[in-house]
Amino acid sequence: MIAQTPAAPYYAVIFTSTRTEGDNGYEDMAEEMDKLAKQQDGFLGVESARNEIGITVSYWKSIEAIKNWKANTHHLIAQKQGRDAWYKNYKVRICKVERDYEF
Numbered sequence: 001m002i003a004q005t006p007a008a009p010y011y012a013v014i015f016t017s018t019r020t021e022g023d024n025g026y027e028d029m030a031e032e033m034d035k036l037a038k039q040q041d042g043f044l045g046v047e048s049a050r051n052e053i054g055i056t057v058s059y060w061k062s063i064e065a066i067k068n069w070k071a072n073t074h075h076l077i078a079q080k081q082g083r084d085a086w087y088k089n090y091k092v093r094i095c096k097v098e099r100d101y102e103f
Contacts, residue, residue: 003045003059008097010044011060017082017090018053026086029078040069059097066094 019026037043037058042065048056060066069075082090 001047002102003047003057005044005059005097005100008099010097011063011066012095012097013058013060013066014093014095015056015058015090016053016093017055018088019050020086020088024085025081029081033075033078036072036074037069040072041065042068063094 034046037046042061044059044061046056046058048054058069060069070079
């Protein structure tokens with residue numbers, strides 16, 4: 001589903017990854033993080049897709065909201081598990097959305 005974001009400007013965090021073999025608890029944690037992110041102040045929406053490469057884009061009201069999400073205790077645990085068990089590699093990009101349009 002395409003996230004319904006407010007009028008720009010706002011911020012996007014683009015998380016691109018390749019996974020290790022097997023689930024190893026990944027799906028359960030992904031669901032938990034999705035629910036938790038939606039409760040965070042400044043969260044605007046999320047979009048995600050996975051084939052060989054996974055891409056998750058989360059949308060945020062401010063840089064401060066992104067920093068708070070990154071520092072969330074439960075999210076820190078998930079980040080460590082990701083590095084230890086779930087991801088071969090990943091890259092995070094933080095962008096300011098200056099303009100958007102839709103069809």
